[in-house]
Amino acid sequence: MKASASAPGKVILVGEHFVVEGSPAIAVAVDVRARATAEAAEGDLVTISSRELGEASFGPGAGGGPLYPVYVAVQEIFKRAGRRAGLRLTIESDIPPGAGMGSSAAVAAAAAAATARLLGLPLSPDEIAQAALAAETIVHGKPSGIDPAATSYGGAIYFKRGAKPERISADFGRVRLVLADSGIQRSTGALVARVLETKRRHPEVLEPLYKAAANLAEKARSALERGDFATVGELMNINHGMLSALGVSNAKLEELVYAAREAGALGAKITGAGGGGMIVALCWSEDAERVARALSGIAARTIVAPVSEKGATSALEG
Numbered sequence: 245m246k247a248s249a250s251a252p253g254k255v256i257l258v259g260e261h262f263v264v265e266g267s268p269a270i271a272v273a274v275d276v277r278a279r280a281t282a283e284a285a286e287g288d289l290v291t292i293s294s295r296e297l298g299e300a301s302f303g304p305g306a307g308g309g310p311l312y313p314v315y316v317a318v319q320e321i322f323k324r325a326g327r328r329a330g331l332r333l334t335i336e337s338d339i340p341p342g343a344g345m346g347s348s349a350a351v352a353a354a355a356a357a358a359t360a361r362l363l364g365l366p367l368s369p370d371e372i373a374q375a376a377l378a379a380e381t382i383v384h385g386k387p388s389g390i391d392p393a394a395t396s397y398g399g400a401i402y403f404k405r406g407a408k409p410e411r412i413s414a415d416f417g418r419v420r421l422v423l424a425d426s427g428i429q430r431s432t433g434a435l436v437a438r439v440l441e442t443k444r445r446h447p448e449v450l451e452p453l454y455k456a457a458a459n460l461a462e463k464a465r466s467a468l469e470r471g472d473f474a475t476v477g478e479l480m481n482i483n484h485g486m487l488s489a490l491g492v493s494n495a496k497l498e499e500l501v502y503a504a505r506e507a508g509a510l511g512a513k514i515t516g517a518g519g520g521g522m523i524v525a526l527c528w529s530e531d532a533e534r535v536a537r538a539l540s541g542i543a544a545r546t547i548v549a550p551v552s553e554k555g556a557t558s559a560l561e562g
C-alpha cells in the first residue's frame with residue numbers, strides 16, 4: 245500500500261517579521277506544491293529520498309543532515325499514532341527553496357500527511373501544521389509558525405503567534421499573485437535575529453511600528469473579506485515601507501517592487517524574511533502576465549500563481 249500527499253507553497257501578504265513579536269500576519273497558499281509518497285518498508289528505518297537532497301535513513305534517536313527535518317515531521321506522526329513503522333518516503337517540490345515561499349514547511353507537511361494517511365491516522369490541518377512546525381524549528385530556530393499553518397490550511401489565514409490560525413473567507417478568483425525572485429540567497433534565521441536586535445536597540449522608535457503593523461493586518465483582513473483588493477494592494481505597499489524601515493530591503497528588492505507597481509500591480513512588497521528571496525505583487529488577473537513580463541528581465545525567475553484553496557491533502561493509492 246502507498247499513500248501520497250501534497251501541500252502548497254505560501255506567500256505572506258502582510259505582517260512578516262512583525263509576526264515574530266506577536267503582531268498578526270496574513271498568508272495565502274499558492275498553487276505551487278510539494279509532494280510526498282509513503283510506502284511501508286521492512287524493519288523500523290525511515291528512508292527519505294529527494295532528487296535534490298539525495299537519500300538518508302533514520303532510526304530511533306538518529307539525527308542530522310538536510311533531510312532530518314522531514315524525519316522530525318514523520319516522528320511527530322509516529323508520536324500521535326503511538327507507534328513507529330518502517331517507511332520509504334519520497335519527496336519532491338516545485339516550490340523554489342530558500343526564497344520565502346515556505347518550501348521546507350510544505351515538504352514537511354506533505355511528508356507528515358502522507359505518513360499519517362498510510363498509518364490510517366486522520367489529521368486536522370492544525371495537527372499537520374504542528375508536525376511541520378517541529379520540522380521548521382530544526383530549519384529556522386525560532387519560527388513563528390506561519391509557514392506550517394499556511395501550507396496545512398490552504399486559502400488565506402490570519403495568523404497570530406500562539407493562537408489557532410483563522411481561515412479568512414475571501415474570494416481570490418479575480419486576482420493573481422506575481423512572484424519575482426531576486427536570486428539573492430539569504431538566511432531567514434539570520435534576518436529574524438538582525439531585526440530583533442535592531443528593535444532591542446531602538447524600542448521607542450520601533451514599538452509604534454509594530455503596533456502600526458498590527459493595525460495594518462486587521463485592515464487588510466477586513467479588505468480581503470469584502471473583496472476590496474485595491475485597499476489590500478495599498479496596504480501591501482505601506483507594509484513594504486515598514487519592512488524597509490526594519491532594514492530587510494535592498495536595491496534589488498526595491499527595483500523589483502517598483503517595476504511591479506509601474507507595470508500596474510495593485511500593490512507589491514517583499515514577501516518573507518527579505519534580504520533577498522522574493523517580492524510579491526497583487527494583480528488583477530488580466531494584468532498578471534503584463535506585470536510578470538515587466539519583471540522577467542530583471543528577476544532570476546517569475547511565477548504567476550492563483551491562490552490555492554486546497555491546503556495539505558492526502559490519499560491512499562492501490
Ligand code: PMV
Nearest residue numbers: 260261344387388432516517
Ligand atoms: O521563511 P520566510 O522567508 O518565508 O520568512 C518567514 C517569515 C518571518 O516572519 C520573517 C519569520 C517567521 O518565522 O515568521
